[in-house]
Amino acid sequence: MAIPAHTPDDTFVQLLTPEGERVENADFPLDIPDDELRSLYRDLVLVRRIDAEATALQRQGELGLWAQLLGQEAAQVGAGRALISGDMAFPTYREHGVAWCRDVDPLRLLGLFRGTTNGGWNPADHGFALYAIVTGDQCPQAVGYAMGLQHDAAENAAMVFFGDGASSQGDVNESFIWASVFNAPVVFFCQNNQWAISEPLERQTRIPLFQRAWGFGFPGVRVDGNDVLACLAVSRQMMQRARDGAGPALIEAFTYRMGAHTTSDDPTRYRLDTDVEAWRLRDPLERVRSFLHKQQLVDDGFFAELDNEAELLAQRLRDGVRALPDPSTEEMFAHAYAEPHALVERQRDEYAQYLADFVAEDA
Amino acid sequence: MSNDLKFCLPDLGEGLTEGEVLRWLVAAGDTVAINQPLVEVETAKAAVELPSPYSGTVVALHAAEGDLLPVGAPLVTIASDVDTDGESGISPSDSVSAESEPHEGTGPLLVGYGVTESATRRRRRVGAPSPHGTERPEAGPPGEPVKPVRHGGLEVGRAAEAKFADIDASAVTARAKPPVRRLAKQLGIDLADVRPTGRDGTVTRDDVEAAAALQLAGKTSDGAARTVDGDRREPVRGVMRSMAAAMTESAATIPSVTEWVEVDVTRSAGLVDRMKGLPEYADTKVTPLLLVAAACLTALHREQRINAVFDAVAQEIVYRGAVQLGVAVASDRGLVVPHVGDAAALTLHELAVALADVVSRARSGTATPTDLVGGTFTITNVGVFGVDGGTPMITPGQSAILAFGAWRQKPWVEGDQLVVRTTSTLSLSFDHRFIDGATGSRFLRDVADILEEPALLHLWT
Known part of the structure; x- marks a missing residue:
């Protein structure tokens, strides 16, 4: 029996080629207004700029760590823009592009990586859960949340993000089963960026990841993860399907992690530059830029203005990150329970008293 | 600059x-x-x-x-070559305020992660009380850091428990698991007001449901009713409040089934008419209710389980020593169920007097509390409203309730003849945890048989 070939191009949904040619897909039609196209491109550019600036800030000692998304902008913006009010996204620690689409100030992301907060935002305000550091544990949470939506008869769905590495986790596989048997309104969005830190995809799976879905009892789709239009179209359709009660789906966004796993990682130790170069030709931004240009959807000033906007954003992050306030000790007590708790209040007061005991002495 | x-x-x-x-x-x-x-x-x-x-x-x-x-x-x-001041650039609407103080002692230099040195060092005042209560390890020379004594987690936990043992328990939010908290929130119950019966003083789901049943006052399970213009609110008090609590508890705690049967009550109707003319009954009211009550008392004697009650805690059936015959009465204040004490011991005449008495007192609102609690079986006359039957709800603390409908002329098949008879429908709800279909059906059939042929009152007693 033949195992399906491991070549993406045969199977994945693509609406915009790397050369910037629009192609149609009967299963996933996308009718998109010009201003939305421009705003998608704006998101891609700004998200890339946030990522680049955060990486530099880590190298300058302002952040303890940063997980780069370079190369995955289209997957994240495409998925993020498919969410509507009331939907809930469950990110890993790399979903800066989704965070942007959910209106989370990138400075809040920096706070987490600077260590001035353990969370950074209120998930309920943004429909965007806190970053999950433990690999895969956001998946059961998302399924539970989706089952809650079901109980509330809400016309919304959850979308959970994870990577090819997490696809081997028990948590993730259990989530597939729960989502399937309870028909939970959740879309599993796997960014297959080919590398789990230094572990290549062939150590995770012998078949294309999206095909696993059928074994769990729901559909799987592979999409060109560097094509923002395809990611948007497929995500929209699968989310609407989930909201309509048709149950879960798996989207495998076939992409590539152009940067390191995190700023603590050195990918030159385990992969070839030629691979990276091959993927550079599939850049998620270039194809949109080329399309906008060829279709004459933008005037001459558009790209320059956008670059300027990105630069201002970067400057705001640079200035803002240094001014991020240290958290007060109150904060760790404040979020232990949702409601006032006498025991915690007493512990907080005692700890405040303990800190007040310290006296300054000359260095 | x-x-x-x-x-x-x-x-x-x-x-x-x-x-x-x-x-x-x-x-x-x-x-x-x-x-x-x-x-x-x-x-x-x-x-x-x-x-x-x-x-x-x-x-x-x-x-x-x-x-x-x-x-x-x-x-x-x-x-x-620049003054780095002020903010610029763009942000989503959810902008983080950067107005707060920059880090102490960091100046314009490296301020991030990694450098811990600050301009002033701080040390703890000697002799300051320990936040960890209990014993504090011997302090070394001034300026030396004090190494904490290593504890096992268990010891640390026990010490913390002991330390906070004096906290006023009522000040601590009631203990309950998250799903129970959610339920309480949905039912509008304040956990602090609920008597906990769970392990370690936790409030259980049953506790919350019981509290909800008691507290129920015009609220639905998902909270207060919404009102729009033109709606009118009326406080739920007194009798209606008791009815709401009793019916909620009934629905939540008694798994019941309902059976019904249509009966030819022509003979009973004739008997009622005859009795109305008897001088012995001139001092009281003779109604169809009297014959239904008499029929039930006879049938209860034959199926004693109907007059028993299920003790879910002890897992026992409690057979009542007497029939406290409840009668559902629609009063101006709402539904009340007064009862006739030890009804089986009464003669038919005494029963007539007693029924007339409790019903009139309930209607006029002068029923005593003893009249209103402690019934063991209930009859409800829905016929007075011109309806035929329904699925009556069992009064909590009892196991069955019989509704009888209007007595009306209807076509009836007798042998192979179509005749006009006076008929009525009997509906019986019973606690199916311990009264099976056979027992319930036998009881219902007995009542029906007596109403069809009142002479059975004598033959079966």
Whole structure:
């Protein structure tokens, strides 16, 4: 029996080629207004700029760590823009592009990586859960949340993000089963960026990841993860399907992690530059830029203005990150329970008293 | 304005302590832009380029290629060409306020992760009380850090428990698991008001449901009713409140089934008419209710389980020593169910007098509390409202309730003849936990048989 070939191009949904040619897909039609196209491109550019600036800030000692998304902008913006009010996204620690689409100030992301907060935002305000550091544990949470939506008869769905590495986790596989048997309104969005830190995809799976879905009892789709239009179209359709009660789906966004796993990682130790170069030709931004240009959807000033906007954003992050306030000790007590708790209040007061005991002495 | 800014080697990889300068990419005198690569550094984890945090002119390099530098050591000094003040740029609507104080002692230099040195050191006042209560390890010489005594987690936990044992329990939010808290929230129950019966004083789901049944006052399970213009609110009080509580408890705690049967009550109707003319009954009211009550009393004697009650805690059936015959009465204040005490011991005449008495007192609102609680079986006459039957709800503390409908003329098949008879429908709900269909059906059939042939009252007693 033949195992399906491991070549993406045969199977994945693509609406915009790397050369910037629009192609149609009967299963996933996308009718998109010009201003939305421009705003998608704006998101891609700004998200890339946030990522680049955060990486530099880590190298300058302002952040303890940063997980780069370079190369995955289209997957994240495409998925993020498919969410509507009331939907809930469950990110890993790399979903800066989704965070942007959910209106989370990138400075809040920096706070987490600077260590001035353990969370950074209120998930309920943004429909965007806190970053999950433990690999895969956001998946059961998302399924539970989706089952809650079901109980509330809400016309919304959850979308959970994870990577090819997490696809081997028990948590993730259990989530597939729960989502399937309870028909939970959740879309599993796997960014297959080919590398789990230094572990290549062939150590995770012998078949294309999206095909696993059928074994769990729901559909799987592979999409060109560097094509923002395809990611948007497929995500929209699968989310609407989930909201309509048709149950879960798996989207495998076939992409590539152009940067390191995190700023603590050195990918030159385990992969070839030629691979990276091959993927550079599939850049998620270039194809949109080329399309906008060829279709004459933008005037001459558009790209320059956008670059300027990105630069201002970067400057705001640079200035803002240094001014991020240290958290007060109150904060760790404040979020232990949702409601006032006498025991915690007493512990907080005692700890405040303990800190007040310290006296300054000359260095 | 120009000012010299020093860039020190940061911790590049989550806890690294040093790095080797591999290659300088700038030299003194060079002009650099923000994020322009300055130097390549190799750590235990990776070789990386460090981008410049400042724009300006390189004043001095503080290390040579090949030098191994500790984290925090100066790398390069740059004469900045800008005042970095104020905010600029764009942000989503959810902008983080950056108005707060910058970090103490960090100045314009390296402020991030990795450098812990601050301008002033702080030490604990000698003799300050320990926040951990109990014993504090012997303090060393002043200025020396005090090493904490190592504890096992269990000991730490026990010590903390002991320390906080004096906290007023009522001040601590009631203990309950999250789903129970959610249920309480949905039902509008304050957990602090609920008597906990669970392990370790936790409030259980049953506790919350019981509290809800008691408290139910015009609220639905998902909270207060919404009103729109034109709606009217009326407080639920007194009798209606008791009815709401009793019916909620009934629905929540008694798994019941309902059966019904249509009966030819022509003979009973004739008997009622006859009795109305008897001088012995001239002092009281003779109604169809009297015959139904009499029929039930006889049938209850034959099926005693109907007059029993299920004790779910003890897992026992409690057979009542007497029939306290409840009668549902629609009063101006709402539904009340007074009862006739030890009804089976009464003669038919005594029963007639007693029924007339409790019904009239209930209607006029003068029923005593003893009349209203403690019934063991209930009859409800829905016929007075011109209806035929329904699915009556069992009064909590009882096991069955019989509804009888209007007595009306209807076509009836007798032998192979169609005749006009007076008929009525009997509906019986019973606690199916311990009264099976056979027992319930036998009882219902007995009542029906007596009403069809009242002579059975004598034959079966």
